[in-house]
Amino acid sequence: MFRSRRSSHPRCDCVPLWHSSRPAVTVTLLVGQQFFENYSEQRRKVVDIGLFMVPFRLPETNLQDGFDWDMQVIRWAEEYGLSEVWVGEHTTQRWEPVASPELYLAAAITQTSRIKLATGANVPANHNPIALAHRLMQFDHMSRGRLMVGLGAGATREDLQIHGTSEPKPMMAEAVEIMRKVWSGEGPQRHEGKYWTLDIPAYSEELSGPFMKPYQQPHPPLAMAGLSPNSGTLKEAGAAGCLPMSFAINRDYLAGHWHKYVEGAESAGHKPNRNDWRVAHTVFVADTDEEAMELAIKGGLGRSYREWTWPSYARSGMLPLMAPELDEHDPATMSLEYFAENHWLIGSPDTVVKKLQRDVEVSGGFGTLIAFTFDYLDQPEAYRRNLELLGTEVLPFIKDLEHQTESLADLQQQVAVAR
Amino acid sequence: MFRSRRSSHPRCDCVPLWHSSRPAVTVTLLVGQQFFENYSEQRRKVVDIGLFMVPFRLPETNLQDGFDWDMQVIRWAEEYGLSEVWVGEHTTQRWEPVASPELYLAAAITQTSRIKLATGANVPANHNPIALAHRLMQFDHMSRGRLMVGLGAGATREDLQIHGTSEPKPMMAEAVEIMRKVWSGEGPQRHEGKYWTLDIPAYSEELSGPFMKPYQQPHPPLAMAGLSPNSGTLKEAGAAGCLPMSFAINRDYLAGHWHKYVEGAESAGHKPNRNDWRVAHTVFVADTDEEAMELAIKGGLGRSYREWTWPSYARSGMLPLMAPELDEHDPATMSLEYFAENHWLIGSPDTVVKKLQRDVEVSGGFGTLIAFTFDYLDQPEAYRRNLELLGTEVLPFIKDLEHQTESLADLQQQVAVAR
Numbered sequence: 014m015f016r017s018r019r020s021s022h023p024r025c026d027c028v029p030l031w032h033s034s035r036p037a038v039t040v041t042l043l044v045g046q047q048f049f050e051n052y053s054e055q056r057r058k059v060v061d062i063g064l065f066m067v068p069f070r071l072p073e074t075n076l077q078d079g080f081d082w083d084m085q086v087i088r089w090a091e092e093y094g095l096s097e098v099w100v101g102e103h104t105t106q107r108w109e110p111v112a113s114p115e116l117y118l119a120a121a122i123t124q125t126s127r128i129k130l131a132t133g134a135n136v137p138a139n140h141n142p143i144a145l146a147h148r149l150m151q152f153d154h155m156s157r158g159r160l161m162v163g164l165g166a167g168a169t170r171e172d173l174q175i176h177g178t179s180e181p182k183p184m185m186a187e188a189v190e191i192m193r194k195v196w197s198g199e200g201p202q203r204h205e206g207k208y209w210t211l212d213i214p215a216y217s218e219e220l221s222g223p224f225m226k227p228y229q230q231p232h233p234p235l236a237m238a239g240l241s242p243n244s245g246t247l248k249e250a251g252a253a254g255c256l257p258m259s260f261a262i263n264r265d266y267l268a269g270h271w272h273k274y275v276e277g278a279e280s281a282g283h284k285p286n287r288n289d290w291r292v293a294h295t296v297f298v299a300d301t302d303e304e305a306m307e308l309a310i311k312g313g314l315g316r317s318y319r320e321w322t323w324p325s326y327a328r329s330g331m332l333p334l335m336a337p338e339l340d341e342h343d344p345a346t347m348s349l350e351y352f353a354e355n356h357w358l359i360g361s362p363d364t365v366v367k368k369l370q371r372d373v374e375v376s377g378g379f380g381t382l383i384a385f386t387f388d389y390l391d392q393p394e395a396y397r398r399n400l401e402l403l404g405t406e407v408l409p410f411i412k413d414l415e416h417q418t419e420s421l422a423d424l425q426q427q428v429a430v431a432r
Numbered sequence: 433m434f435r436s437r438r439s440s441h442p443r444c445d446c447v448p449l450w451h452s453s454r455p456a457v458t459v460t461l462l463v464g465q466q467f468f469e470n471y472s473e474q475r476r477k478v479v480d481i482g483l484f485m486v487p488f489r490l491p492e493t494n495l496q497d498g499f500d501w502d503m504q505v506i507r508w509a510e511e512y513g514l515s516e517v518w519v520g521e522h523t524t525q526r527w528e529p530v531a532s533p534e535l536y537l538a539a540a541i542t543q544t545s546r547i548k549l550a551t552g553a554n555v556p557a558n559h560n561p562i563a564l565a566h567r568l569m570q571f572d573h574m575s576r577g578r579l580m581v582g583l584g585a586g587a588t589r590e591d592l593q594i595h596g597t598s599e600p601k602p603m604m605a606e607a608v609e610i611m612r613k614v615w616s617g618e619g620p621q622r623h624e625g626k627y628w629t630l631d632i633p634a635y636s637e638e639l640s641g642p643f644m645k646p647y648q649q650p651h652p653p654l655a656m657a658g659l660s661p662n663s664g665t666l667k668e669a670g671a672a673g674c675l676p677m678s679f680a681i682n683r684d685y686l687a688g689h690w691h692k693y694v695e696g697a698e699s700a701g702h703k704p705n706r707n708d709w710r711v712a713h714t715v716f717v718a719d720t721d722e723e724a725m726e727l728a729i730k731g732g733l734g735r736s737y738r739e740w741t742w743p744s745y746a747r748s749g750m751l752p753l754m755a756p757e758l759d760e761h762d763p764a765t766m767s768l769e770y771f772a773e774n775h776w777l778i779g780s781p782d783t784v785v786k787k788l789q790r791d792v793e794v795s796g797g798f799g800t801l802i803a804f805t806f807d808y809l810d811q812p813e814a815y816r817r818n819l820e821l822l823g824t825e826v827l828p829f830i831k832d833l834e835h836q837t838e839s840l841a842d843l844q845q846q847v848a849v850a851r
Contacts, residue, residue: 076573077647084542104566105633107643112566119538120574123503141560143595147523147531154495155539171636175614176562177629195594210596214524217590219747224526228496324638 059373059411061381062403063097064090065133065293066117067109069317071388076110080117082390087121089397091128093404096381099133099163099258099293105171108321115152115160122156130156133258134163134238137188139176143211145188146195153228160233164189164255166246184208189235189253196232198225236291241334242266244273251277251285258291258383259376262335263356267292267376272428275421287418288380292372295357296384298402299395302360308395309359310349313388318349358384362406369411377419382411478792478830480800481822482516483509484552484712486528488736490807495529499536501809506540508816510547512823515800518552518582518677518712524590527740533582534571541575549575552677553582553657556607558595562630564607565614572647579652583608583674585665603627608672615651617644655710660753661685663692670696670704677710677802678795681754682775686711686795691847694840706837707799711791714776715803717821718814721779727814728778729768732807737768777803781825788830796838801830 064086070079087098098121100114111117114132121130130152137145153160166185167173173181187206194204200213216224227233237250238258244266250257251274259270271290278285297314299305309315326332336347336356353359358368369382384403389396419427483505489498506517517540519533530536533551540549549571556564572579585604586592592600606625613623619632635643646652656669657677663685669676670693678689690709697704716733718724728734745751755766755775772778777787788801803822808815838846 076570076644077576080574104562104644110644112570112644113563116535116538116567116570117574119535120542123539124542139560140563141558141595143523144532144559148535151495151531151535155499155536157496171633174631174633176560177631179629210598212593212596214590214593219743225495225523225529225531328638 059369059379059382060288061096061412062408063095063099063129063291063381063383064386065099065101065383066111066386067101068111069313069321069385069387070108070110071313071316071390072107072320074388074390078390079110079388080120082388082393083117083386084121084124085393086386086396086400087128088124089400090404091125093401094408095128095400095404097129097131097161097383098386099131099161099383101133102135102165103169103172104139104175106169108317114163115148119152119155122152122159127159129159129161131161131236132163134165134236136165136167136172136178136181136185137192138167138178138181138184138208139172140188142188142191142209143195146192147225149192149233150196150225150227153233154225156228158228158233160229161236161256162233163236163238163258165238180208193232196227238291238293239270239273241331242269244270247271248273248277250274251279251283252281254278254281254283256289256291257285258293259379261292261294261372262331263337264372264375265337266334267372267379271377271379272421272424275419275424279421285418286380287378290379291381291383292376292379293383293385294372295352295359296365296382296399296403297357297359297387298362298365298399298407300361300398300402302364305360305364305399306350306353308389308392308399309353309357312392312395313390315349317387318352323347358382362402362410365403365407366410369407373411478788478798478801479707480515480831481827482514482518482548482710482800482802483805484518484520484802485530485805486520487530488732488740488804488806489527489529490732490735490809491526491739493807493809497809498529498807499539501807501812502536502805503540503543504812505805505815505819506547507543508819509823510544512820513827514547514819514823516548516550516580516802518550518580518802520552521554521584522588522591523558523594525588527736534567534579538571538574541571541578546578548578548580550580550655551582553584553655555584555586555591555597555600555604556611557586557597557600557603557627558591559607561607561610561628562614565611566644568611568652569615569644569646572652573644575647577647577652579648580655580675581652582655582657582677584657599627612651615646657710657712658689658692660750661688663689666690667692667696669693670698670702671700673697673700673702675708675710676704677712678798680711680713680791681750682756683791683794684756685753686791686798690796690798691840691843694838694843698840704837705799706797709798710800710802711795711798712802712804713791714771714778715784715801715818715822716776716778716806717781717784717818717826719780719817719821721783724779724783724818725769725772727808727811727818728772728776731811731814732809734768736806737771742766777801781821781829784822784826785829788826792830 066083068083090098100111100117101109102114103109104112118130149162166181178184187208191204191209191211194202194211201215202213204211234256236256236258237246238260239247240260240262247257247270257274259267275285297305297309299308358365485502487502509517519530519536520528521533522528523531537549568581585600606627610623610628610630613621613630620634621632623630653675655675655677656665657679658666659679659681666676666689676693678686694704716724716728718727777784
């Protein structure tokens with residue numbers, strides 16, 4: 014790893030994270046970095062690398078050019094062997110301006126043949142879930158089974174407000190129940206819900222309908238994402254049999270995320286698999302550490318954090334979660350250089366592999382690294398090279414055999430031993 | 433024009449259509465073919481040719497191959513100079529298996545650069561109209577303004593049933609009102625409707641949102657389609673400032689459709705333009721009349737009518753409308769050959785141009801001929817040639833100057849004179 018000339022912060026890889034006094038990060042106390050460095054004799058490997066297209070659109074990029082750019086990024090991702098691309102859903106945020114990820118990704122179906130295409134996440138409460146379920150089924154056929162479906166209750170207040178969605182959590186629960194019934198394709202079947210009524214007619218030879226079932230049976234893989242240290246969403250994901258995704262705002266929450274997921278999964282009789290686990294991270298790879306640092310901090314990545322993500326997190330009170338080791342300082346002093354060195358995966362392929370191994374160990378192991386994409390319309394070649402290095406220099410080094418996945422009892426025993 | 437060896441029906445181009453005793457076709461009495469042949473000294477020209485992808489999918493074609501075929505058809509359409517492609521929306525009909533036309537067409541955005549892409553029609557009552565409006569805005573940007581939006585109350589009972597849409601007409605009215613408000617982009621704005629609540633937050637510098645407005649201002653062109661002789665929908669289309677489309681199940685209803693449209697338009701102070709009028713028709717062009725007849729009747733076109741459209745029309749009581757001149761006969765005796773010769777645009781380019789001129793005269797003139805697409809996965813070259821001839825041999829002959837559009841008073845005077 015390297016130390017940037019621009020950094021004014023000390024290296025702090027080894028700061029014991031349980032020195033934090035924040036009550037919100039108690040999971041860190043159980044499964045922090047030091048513990049796993051002692052525990053993990055058998056190193057777990059990342060199996061795949063994918064992308065998350067939030068898409069962090071710079072304000073000077075119009076929606077048309079932004080779309081063309083994102084399609085180019087997806088073509089590069091497929092070319093360089095990345096496994097999947099997730100696209101967000103928002104209606105009220107200029108920096109995250111994709112209202113319908115499935116519509117966006119449909120345009121990529123005919124540009125690619127292999128890469129998985131994933132909504133991240135649909136907010137079913139903001140849709141007619143019957144229409145959404147049909148649209149996703151159609152996508153599944155159009156892409157010959159390349160669809161994964163993220164589900165979210167809607168974390169953005171304004172997105173819920175504009176849709177008049179007053180009760181997002183119970184609406185999501187009902188919507189997902191309805192979507193599963195649509196995907197079952199069984200009629201006649203009636204669901205008179207609080208928010209929607211599903212009324213599948215009997216199959217009719219005359220109409221040959223309702224006829225549609227998902228290409229992937231029983232339905233496309235579902236996923237849910239968590240971010241905060243004690244993410245209840247990841248426990249829900251486990252209980253619902255959904256794939257888990259963690260937003261790695263701080264690597265030290267990751268092991269706790271997995272713990273929560275296993276807890277949920279076992280409570281519902283599901284067998285979790287670490288290979289299913291996606292960890293979404295901030296990544297930029299260049300030929301040298303210096304070049305990567307320069308491109309990340311001065312380019313679309315740095316601007317997205319400075320002008321959008323950090324102010325957003327500050328508004329919602331989440332900013333201190335990103336670096337609890339700095340919690341004695343004014344969060345406003347948090348610098349891009351500090352995060353680029355100490356938290357994100359920024360650097361040459363060698364550096365990024367080493368940093369990634371650290372995160373794999375801290376987390377206990379995950380299946381797919383998901384790199385957020387950024388707006389580099391002004392430096393397309395540098396961004397192409399980033400993806401090329403990610404696929405050809407980072408991925409081969411970490412692509413390996415399957416993980417072993419511990420039971421909840423094993424995990425708890427490890428925690429007890431560590432205590 | 434030609435007479436097929438296979439036809440067992442007499443030619444009946446000149447049967448005076450007002451001999452029909454069906455009360456449903458009174459419009460024909462006002463503006464039938466004979467009248468316009470006398471009236472039209474100045475022949476009106478069709479300006480463009482487009483496609484309507486219902487998409488009439490043969491049962492043996494799976495949804496994946498069907499999608500690939502439809503994308504190929506759209507690429508050919510662009511290559512041969514056609515202007516637009518419309519895609520239907522159904523959830524319960526195996527022969528018309530596109531649940532989300534905008535999702536389908538999104539996949540064509542990256543395959544084409546010029547051709548207009550149109551939903552035909554979205555049924556807003558079956559969607560959350562706020563989400564639908566955003567999805568369509570996004571499409572408008574992705575395609576740089578190539579979107580047109582068809583709107584329908586939902587003609588298929590099972591499609592409404594599965595969505596639990598109990599009051600399609602008032603729901604559509606409210607949904608369209610909400611969609612227009614979303615497209616206006618003005619917040620704060622609240623619409624507490626009977627079925628949905630729209631609550632646009634104020635624009636915020638911090639969120640930079642809600643920020644999205646349609647690429648085409650004030651919104652993408654809207655369209656509505658009519659089919660039956662006294663189509664109230666076309667009057668509504670005129671009043672709502674929507675583009676009109678006629679399904680030419682019988683050419684003799686066309687002039688009445690236009691009359692209705694002008695009536696609606698003038699009632700709302702809009703100035704109608706015949707160039708806006710789309711006429712959707714059954715078309716197959718080959719190098720010779722014999723070849724076209726053979727390909728149409730024995731191929732996907734003929735099968736779609738025999739196995740799907742006619743049985744569907746028979747179930748809904750609409751079959752006799754297709755050929756009122758045959759109404760003394762058992763509708764079951766209606767043959768593909770009869771329609772291919774007397775109603776549809778089937779034949780060599782010369783023949784199709786002549787038949788099209790007849791329809792243009794009978795209708796009073798329209799702007800765009802819309803050809804239904806069919807499933808010719810087993811004979812792709814013949815279908816490609818059909819589109820090539822349509823674009824390169826039929827279109828240049830009929831592409832010409834703008835129509836003159838009469839006022840309602842002019843139209844009524846013409847009818848009075850004819851009487």
